[in-house]
Amino acid sequence: MILEARSLRYTYPGASGPALSDASLTIAAGERLALLGINGAGKSTLFQMLNGSLKPAEGKVLLDGEPVSYDRRGLSRLRQAVGLVMQDPDDQLFAATVAEDVSFGPVNLGLSEAEVRARVAEALEALGVTALAANPTHMLSFGQKKRVAIAGLIAMRPSVLLLDEPTAGLDPQGIEELMQALSTLSAAGTAIVIATHDMDLAWSWSTRVAVFENRAIGLAGPPEAVFSESDRLRALGLRPPVLHEIGLALVQAGVLTALPRSMAEMKALIARSKL
Ligand SMILES: Nc1ncnc2c1ncn2[C@@H]1O[C@H](COP(=O)(O)OP(=O)(O)OP(=O)(O)O)[C@@H](O)[C@H]1O
Ligand SMILES: [Mg+2]
Structure with missing residues (x-):
């Protein structure tokens, strides 16, 4: 076990009810977990709690069994271990060029120039965007931005990689390349969690599935077990x-x-x- 959400509760300021209520999830090394739930179910909120962007009102986030501390050191340790690729790439990209954007994280880790260069090249290659390295980030297409944003996180080599709807907006080959790259990372021990509306992808790719029900994870287990509960999934607005x-x-x-x-x-x- 590496990362755990334990009975998280959170209400956005001004919201009428909680976004998460008693939400629990454990993420183990090397697993490929698909997080499912309708729009507004709480997927992005849970992700932001798992990397410390949001602090739970109640409950705990635990990294390697230790409760996260929300001071600078604790948060920096959490964010180094847990990478989050946000739903909207425009929320993630900020540097002038693709290569600068992807190298920002590794540079901040204090790695040598050679190591940074190697990681950036590897990440760009894995996402099929090597040819875009010198391009300005603001001139990329949506799918290209998405790939670059993911490359930037992969270059950090986190223990857990959370990806919020990573395939939305990617073309079929882009999806295949991305899932292949993510499978390679998971085989090397990185836990990969994707929030997705693509049930077929969840079935073909994941080793475990977790489903939101009433502001918490209501159903989790091997894909065979979760998807056999088709009536329950349909009642939640999902289809097998x-x-x-x-x-x-x-x-x-x-x-x-x-x-x-x-x-x-x-x-x-x-x-x-x-x-
Ligand atoms: N910034 C915010 N301020 C107020 N309420 C928010 C905010 N972000 C999300 N919420 C609310 O929190 C709940 C959970 O939203 P969240 O974005 O986590 O859902 P999601 O599962 O990621 O949905 P989607 O599939 O549409 O991305 C929703 O009811 C939403 O309206
Ligand atoms: Mg979301």
Whole structure:
């Protein structure tokens, strides 16, 4: 276990009710967690609590079992360990050029020039934006900004990387490259958490799924278990992944013996079946 939200409660100033109420979640090293919930469910609020941008009114955030302290040292330690890619890239990018933006974090970590250069090159490559390195950030497209914002966080090599709707606005190849880069990071031990409305992505990519219900995490577990609760998900305004539903129908019809997590898996399973 590395990062834990324990019974968090928070109400925005002036709001009529809480944005989070008794919200708990534990994030383990190397896991790929998908955080699901309708608009306004509390995903972005929880992310901001997990990296210390917001302080819970009640409850605790724990890093490696220790409650976070909200002084300068505590917050700097938390933010070094927990990177947050915000929903809107314009909230994240601020430097004049792409290369400057991505190198800002590593430079601030006090790394050598060679190490900074290597990390920036690696992060730009992973997000497919190497060719944009010298470009002004304000002249990028939305999807390009999003990729650069993610590259900037990857270059920091946090223990936990929180990404708020990272695929929204990316083209199909961009999504594939990003998820591949995130899988590589998780294989090296980084915990990756994505808040997403893409159920199909959550099904194909995550090792665990957590779902918001009534301002808290109501349902969490392996994707197979969470997505089998289709009535509960529908009641929450969510729909199960298409591939999961098709797979379930084919398993029930006796055609398949397992649920496919990707199109390639589906084809392989069908080829092996008696269909
Ligand atoms: N800056 C703010 N001031 C006041 N209320 C806010 C603010 N940001 C969010 N809220 C409220 O807090 C609740 C949770 O919002 P949050 O942004 O965390 O939801 P979300 O799950 O990220 O939604 P989305 O899918 O639309 O991004 C909502 O009821 C929202 O209206
Ligand atoms: Mg949000």
